[in-house]
Amino acid sequence: METHAFAIFVLLTIVLIGLVAIRPSLMTARGGKILAFIAFFIMPIVATVFGASIHLDHSKSTQFCLSCHPMEPYGKSLYVDDPTYIPASHFQNNRIPRNHACFTCHTNYTLFGDLHAKLRGLRHVYVYYFKEIPPKLALYEPYRNRECLHCHANARSFEEKSPHTEMKPQLFSNEVSCLTCHSTIHNVEHLDTVKIWKGAGK
């Protein structure tokens, strides 16, 4: 929807630019000069900022992340038919938005978390095209509990379940990782041996 709005805005800008360029005599009057300034300066800047924000929004989509070949197994792991697979159970049960599945868990929930994620994304594009992709992909730093607790903290299912209650201080201070117990993550090395869920239109 916003892409179409952008296209219409660009079209309007192009028409105005074309009008001024074809009839430069318009710019002899004060009104024409203002029109030219809007068409040649204001509207292109607005369009570029608007477009960049749409691009950033697109880059949060699951489809976008999985469009890179090395990410394909990770996308497939979301369909593993086994509830102990943490990403798969979150994805299949709509605990995270399916169209923003990667981004929801792999962004940092901090002030500049989105920006960090995007800068890393740019680095990934650079490595994809100009460097050798490592055979085993790994996170830059250990997965922080903050990303899990962003949703699970204060949830009844988390708060009332042992050993969460007893270990709350250690979990909140990141002393003990959630992944210590919930250790089955994407496990892409074993995808050939697991059953794959055929739901969700796949």
Added chain:
Amino acid sequence: MSETTSRLHRKFKVAASLLIIGLLTEAVTLYWSKPTSFLVFIGVGGFLVVSGIVIYLLAIVNE
């Protein structure tokens, strides 16, 4: 039409061409959901748009 005016109009036409090509490039990349599309958006579209704006501004400043 004086030579100065004609030169000014020519600069507007160059700026307009750069802006139109840049904006069209930006619009096309939005229908292409791949990581490289953002690079094309900024690297090609953004560069052309900024170049067009700079030429336009220089033209009106020198006017």
